[in-house]
Amino acid sequence: xxxxxxxxxxxxxxxxxxxxxxxxxxxxxxxxxxxxxxxxxxxxxxxxxxxxxxxxxxxxxxxxxxxxxxxxxxxxxxxxxxxxxxxxxxxxxxxxxxxxxxxxxxxxxxxxxxxxxxxxxxxxxxxxxxxxxxxxxxxxxxxxxxxxxxxxxxxxxxxxxxxxxxxxxxxxxxxxxxxxxxxxxxxxxxxxxxxxxxxxxxxxxxxxxxxxxxxxxxxxxxxxxxxxxxxxxxxxxxxxxxxxxxxxxxxxxxxxxxxxxxxxxxxxxxxxxxxxxxxxxxxxxxxxxxxxx
Amino acid sequence: xxxxxxxxxxxxxxxxxxxxxxxxxxxxxxxxxxxxxxxxxxxxxxxxxxxxxxxxxxxxxxxxxxxxxxxxxxxxxxxxxxxxxxxxxxxxxxxxxxxxxxxxxxxxxxxxxxxxxxxxxxxxxxxxxxxxxxxxxxxxxxxxxxxxxxxxxxxxxxxxxxxxxxxxxxxxxxxxxxxxxxxxxxxxxxxxxxxxxxxxxxxxxxxxxxxxxxxxxxxxxxxxxxxxxxxxxxxxxxxxxxxxxxxxxxxxxxxxxxxxxxxxxxxxxx
Numbered sequence: 318x319x320x321x322x323x324x325x326x327x328x329x330x331x332x333x334x335x336x337x338x339x340x341x342x343x344x345x346x347x348x349x350x351x352x353x354x355x356x357x358x359x360x361x362x363x364x365x366x367x368x369x370x371x372x373x374x375x376x377x378x379x380x381x382x383x384x385x386x387x388x389x390x391x392x393x394x395x396x397x398x399x400x401x402x403x404x405x406x407x408x409x410x411x412x413x414x415x416x417x418x419x420x421x422x423x424x425x426x427x428x429x430x431x432x433x434x435x436x437x438x439x440x441x442x443x444x445x446x447x448x449x450x451x452x453x454x455x456x457x458x459x460x461x462x463x464x465x466x467x468x469x470x471x472x473x474x475x476x477x478x479x480x481x482x483x484x485x486x487x488x489x490x491x492x493x494x495x496x497x498x499x500x501x502x503x504x505x506x507x508x509x510x511x512x513x514x515x516x517x518x519x520x521x522x523x524x525x526x527x528x529x530x531x532x533x534x535x536x537x538x539x540x541x542x543x544x545x546x547x548x549x550x551x552x553x554x555x556x557x558x559x560x561x562x563x564x565x566x567x568x569x570x571x572x573x574x575x576x577x578x579x580x581x582x583x584x585x586x587x588x589x590x591x592x593x594x595x596x597x598x599x600x601x602x603x604x605x606x607x608x609x610x
Numbered sequence: 611x612x613x614x615x616x617x618x619x620x621x622x623x624x625x626x627x628x629x630x631x632x633x634x635x636x637x638x639x640x641x642x643x644x645x646x647x648x649x650x651x652x653x654x655x656x657x658x659x660x661x662x663x664x665x666x667x668x669x670x671x672x673x674x675x676x677x678x679x680x681x682x683x684x685x686x687x688x689x690x691x692x693x694x695x696x697x698x699x700x701x702x703x704x705x706x707x708x709x710x711x712x713x714x715x716x717x718x719x720x721x722x723x724x725x726x727x728x729x730x731x732x733x734x735x736x737x738x739x740x741x742x743x744x745x746x747x748x749x750x751x752x753x754x755x756x757x758x759x760x761x762x763x764x765x766x767x768x769x770x771x772x773x774x775x776x777x778x779x780x781x782x783x784x785x786x787x788x789x790x791x792x793x794x795x796x797x798x799x800x801x802x803x804x805x806x807x808x809x810x811x812x813x814x815x816x817x818x819x820x821x822x823x824x825x826x827x828x829x830x831x832x833x834x835x836x837x838x839x840x841x842x843x844x845x846x847x848x849x850x851x852x853x854x855x856x857x858x859x860x861x862x863x864x865x866x867x868x869x870x871x872x873x874x875x876x877x878x879x880x
Binding site: 457464530 | 752754757758812817818
């Protein structure tokens with residue numbers, strides 16, 4: 318533990334930590350920035366309470382961590398293209414992000430993470446769940462780990478909100494834009510070496526991962542479905558209850574998240590700022606390395 | 611066409627061929643070589659109207675390798691024979707032997723290669739045996755899945771089968787075999803897992819293994835990979851246990867079915 322640490326970290330069971338001791342309206346000191354970045358790498362998702370930031374302050378905090386990603390598909394906050402709106406109106410029944418996913422896994426260089434700030438919330442409901450994909454990977458058997466370390470997977474958005482989506486999902490056009498151009502596809506290692514923490518992370522997700530590279534979808538489904546089920550065990554997950562001014566800052570490579578859709582008839586408005594990421598390297602098979610040496 | 615040329619009639623591209631030949635008389639060596647080649651290529655071959663006595667039957671079998679002494683209580687030696695065992699279901703019995711998809715012997719460290727059944731008494735209809743060609747199954751998988759499976763071994767056990775037996779014998783110790791094995795005859799690859807005895811991938815938990823194994827088990831049962839043999843008295847089926855599954859249908863309650871079995875050894879797969 319760092320001496321004279323500025324922030325206080327309170328780990329959450331499963332995944333994540335609450336962070337105390339910072340007012341994010343103010344510019345972070347270099348040390349505070351390093352501590353937050355370290356906490357993000359350690360916990361995968363960090364939570365702040367009572368941060369009633371202006372859009373400029375929200376963007377200013379995010380910019381410390383990297384370049385801002387302008388969302389291709391979410392509605393922008395007027396005057397602030399760097400801030401995306403995650404909005405559900407009382408008359409809407411679909412929500413954005415209602416299945417387990419990591420943002421942008423269909424991109425070649427998926428986003429580092431997002432800083433989601435609660436602007437308007439239902440009295441109850443609308444929680445967000447997170448899953449710890451490093452813990453999920455490490456809990457697998459050595460044999461399955463070894464197999465997965467040798468595989469890549471194909472990710473796509475076309476079948477989720479793009480042209481190949483089912484007709485039943487056409488109502489998302491009220492909450493998203495430019496969906497006719499949602500035709501991105503990317504291949505990533507099934508197990509990535511996290512570019513900052515060095516952890517091995519299971520990098521497939523139920524929403525965007527369509528198959529193992531070189532396998533058919535039918536062949537891939539049973540093992541993928543096992544992994545999807547395995548990763549959402551309560552031991553690897555947490556559930557965050559929002560208040561206005563709450564912030565969740567997640568590392569998109571280390572976690573999955575899911576937005577619970579249980580507040581029909583009420584409005585929920587979140588502001589999301591997303592930070593650009595890097596291409597994801599494969600984790601190495603430490604078993605075979607040691608066996609060969 | 612081969613030089614000498616037995617009349618071999620494949621049933622389909624995946625598994626099974628009929629051979630027109632009288633097995634009651636001795637043949638030159640090339641005949642047995644071609645039968646063996648046909649089994650390597652088709653997994654199982656069928657001969658009709660072979661009303662062999664026990665000595666003629668055993669003589670035929672010995673051309674393919676050492677015959678195995680029957681030791682099973684479930685499939686006992688026929689009439690004290692050291693080579694022929696009897697697979698029998700009586701009219702009052704309701705359970706049959708081999709009534710699920712399996713590969714004989716997969717739970718043994720060194721499974722025997724060949725099994726032959728000679729039909730002695732069969733019901734008017736029913737009691738067919740189905741075969742699946744696991745080389746065709748393997749070839750139909752995607753290149754990516756083939757590559758992954760090529761690197762895996764699987765754990766086999768007869769514990770689940772033994773638990774349903776009434777002979778009180780303990781299960782055999784677990785063994786592992788390659789998931790994709792290579793045939794000792796011509797080196798072709800085949801998928802060597804089966805629903806009766808394969809419990810998991812080696813190094814994986816059963817829960818982790820189940821989804822992919824079940825997929826392979828379902829995929830293998832596509833009719834394209836299978837054939838169905840209807841027995842008559844004197845029909846003889848001779849199959850390669852390495853590269854086939856088989857299934858004895860249990861649909862002839864109240865009737866007797868008696869088959870004579872000989873098992874022969876050959877080179878192990880690798």
